[in-house]
Amino acid sequence: MTKFRKSLFSPSLTTVSAFLDRIGAKASDLLHKRMKGEAGQAKKHILQPELVFTRVKLLKVMMITFQGSGLQMKEKTEIPLREKNIILIGFMGVGKTTIGRLVGKKLYRDFIDVDEEIEKKYSMAIPAIFQQFGEEYFRKVEKEMIIDLLENTRLKIVSLGGGAYLDEEVRDACLSSGLVFLLDLSWDSWKDRIPLLIENRPLLQKKSLEEIEALFLKRRDAYSLHHSKISTNNLDPEAVADEIVNSVKLSWSLYEPNK
Ligand code: S3P
Numbered sequence: 001m002t003k004f005r006k007s008l009f010s011p012s013l014t015t016v017s018a019f020l021d022r023i024g025a026k027a028s029d030l031l032h033k034r035m036k037g038e039a040g041q042a043k044k045h046i047l048q049p050e051l052v053f054t055r056v057k058l059l060k061v062m063m064i065t066f067q068g069s070g071l072q073m074k075e076k077t078e079i080p081l082r083e084k085n086i087i088l089i090g091f092m093g094v095g096k097t098t099i100g101r102l103v104g105k106k107l108y109r110d111f112i113d114v115d116e117e118i119e120k121k122y123s124m125a126i127p128a129i130f131q132q133f134g135e136e137y138f139r140k141v142e143k144e145m146i147i148d149l150l151e152n153t154r155l156k157i158v159s160l161g162g163g164a165y166l167d168e169e170v171r172d173a174c175l176s177s178g179l180v181f182l183l184d185l186s187w188d189s190w191k192d193r194i195p196l197l198i199e200n201r202p203l204l205q206k207k208s209l210e211e212i213e214a215l216f217l218k219r220r221d222a223y224s225l226h227h228s229k230i231s232t233n234n235l236d237p238e239a240v241a242d243e244i245v246n247s248v249k250l251s252w253s254l255y256e257p258n259k
Helices: 002-023 029-038 041-046 055-068 097-108 114-122 127-132 135-152 168-177 187-189 193-199 209-220 237-254
Strands: 085-089 111-113 157-158 177-185 230-231
Touching: 085 097, 085 135, 085 168, 085 237, 097 111, 097 157, 097 237, 111 114, 114 127, 114 135, 114 157, 127 135, 127 193, 157 177, 168 177, 177 237, 187 209
Parallel strands: 085 157, 085 177, 111 157, 177 230
Antiparallel strands: none
16 A cells, blocks of 8 residues: 555645646645645545546546535535636726626526615615725725625626726636626717716716726726627627627537537
8 A cells, every 4th residue: 555655745845736737726834744644635535546546536536635624625526617716807887787787688597686685785876885884995895795795606798897896805706707898888889978977987087087087997907807808899788798708608619529
């Protein structure tokens, strides 16, 4: 048994450490300790002979083990691509709700608008929530709602409020559990919409055009983390929704052709 363990572990350690580095878990130390013989789940699982035939199997065992051990891993149990939520992000007023609703209809899926969910929960409009509780409180509620939603739902079309995606945890949750589409509009096209938006967008109020433009540009870095970008300049909502649906269907057929 000792001989068997040595030949299995020596070459695999490098592979497993590299794997752990790749997934960003700070688990190498723990893994090494466990492999050296300290009691732990990892050792227990690895020593089951039927689980150790190939490195691939070993890596799978390690993933399951580390999930069980409570370590945060970036690559959790994979959600099949076809079941992943489709998440729409982008600056306020780019059409996430309108387009999300259309995508939902076209794919026969439920549509969830996070702002609407918050409004339902509080029986209050977003500007009133900002006014009564403040932005910080709104962000907390928004974040909790999104994380909970993404952990507990699949197959939905989800539209996020424009500021939600600035939070790193929200971004990570979206990117790891869903297909993230950025609806992108140039400043020149977007600024013409300000009069239509300003009443219901507390963050646009009491700001000069220059300040609003600065906010628009500042958010671009966060929005640049996405799976796909659709430019909505000069496109009507139906056309944008069709583009998203086609792109989603293409990725399904490319990556999960047999389902
Ligand atoms: C916000 C965008 C709004 C809403 C709130 C804050 C933002 O949603 O969540 O007013 O910070 O960009 P929309 O993007 O749907 O307008």
